[in-house]
Amino acid sequence: MTLTTPALLFPAISLLLLAYTNRFLVLAQLIRKLADEERNQHQETNTRQILLLRRRISLTKRMQLAGVLSFLLCTLSMFALFLSLQLTGMVLFGVSLVTLSVSLIYSLWEIQISTNALNVQLQDIEDLLSAGNPRTGRRGGDA
Template identity: 60%
Template sequence: MDLTTPALLFPAISLLLLAYTNRFLVLAQLIRELNQREGGQVRDLAKRQISNLRKRIVLIKTMQAFGVLSFVLCTAAMFCLFMRWQTAGQLLFVVSLISLLISLLYSLYEIQISCDAINIELESLQHG
């Protein structure tokens, strides 16, 4: 394995972290809108949304953490390969890939919860 192999992940990880940040910003905006809409009186559907939003915040934080860890490990792998420490570089690259996979699995779960949130909104529209 040479130095360019881990370098191939850099653009992918960067774009992934950007996508995660955008999901977080959208979620923060949803929370602000929900707060303005509900004010002091929180309906049952809003309580379900709040629970859903809390879960999603934790998931996005975890997704970002594993994404950043993957980026750091990928950088360390490149350094090791540059220093001709092949075994360490390969090991760090494998752990980087595992970290990226974990991040993506959390992202998949967050998407499922996001779909649940949309269904809650649809219930609100249907009943309201």
């Protein structure tokens, strides 16, 4: 194994960490928006959303941790290979791949929860529409 093998992961891991950071920022925006809504009026869907957001934050933290650990192990692997410690470099690279896989699994789990959160919102919209005129799906008046 040469020094370039782990180096190939650098751009992929960097982009992955950027994507995770963007997810975290979106979660932060959602939480701030939800907090503002909750201050103005309490809604039952907010309670469900808060639970889902807590899980998503926890998973995002875990996937970022695993991604950073993967990046660090990949760097250490390159350093070991640079020092001609082939076995150490290969083991570190293998562990780096495992932690990257763990990070991706957390990401898939977070995506599943995110989808569930969107379904909660859609259900809320459907409930609001069904509270209106059942034939037209609109509230009040004639259409």
